[in-house]
Amino acid sequence: MSKIPAPEEAFEILKQYNKEPFHLKHGQVVSGILGYLAKEHDPERIDFWKTAGMLHDIDYELYPEEHCQKGVELMREQDLDESLIHAMQAHGYSLCSDVEPNCRMEKFLFAVDELSGLIGAAALMRPSKSIDDMDVKSLKKKFKDKRFAAGCNRDVILKGAEMLEMPIEELLEITLNAMKSLNPEMGL
Secondary structure, eight states, X not given: OOBOOOHHHHHHHHHHHOOOHHHHHHHHHHXXXXXXXXXXXXXXXXXXXXXXXXXTTTTTTTOGGGTXXXXXXXXXXXXXXXXXXXXXXXXXXXTTBOOOOOSHHHHHHHHHHHHHHHHHHHHHTSTTOSSTTOOXXXXXXHHHOTTTTTTSOHHHHHHHHHHTTOOHHHHHHXXXXXXXXXXXXXXX
8 A cells, every 4th residue: 555654754865866955955955844734724634735746856866857646656665655656746737747746835836946045045035044034925026036146037937826826916925025034044
């Protein structure tokens, strides 16, 4: 029978395939964001949302060219539930996967994966090097500047907001608030 591990166990699974501190922290950050969002959108399944966030890039470090494809194999080797596998594939929709996000959690994962990177890059440019004193207005400015964090796919973030039927400003605000809630433990 397939399993849905607790977020802590999911982190141990992630560490089997990822060694780079950046990738491990990214899994923890996305997990934390989804946990924060689940409190409002699916309070009965907070751990599921966190586990999906933790494992979304399980294959990225070892198999970047097969991202969201090789993950299926790795997750099945771990006997993980198909709902987690679907979420992992759906977060790469239109980029490296044709699996569409179905549920609210998958749509948030699709959007906040890219957005968390933009917010992290914006924090590094601040004098404080932290998101704690960042506001939505300054984040929106960075979002609109295509030269800033050029590798961050803004179309994915916009498409995610559209899937969620939410204005981009609201998605920016709740994701920023979610990331702020992870401090000081995460050092964002």
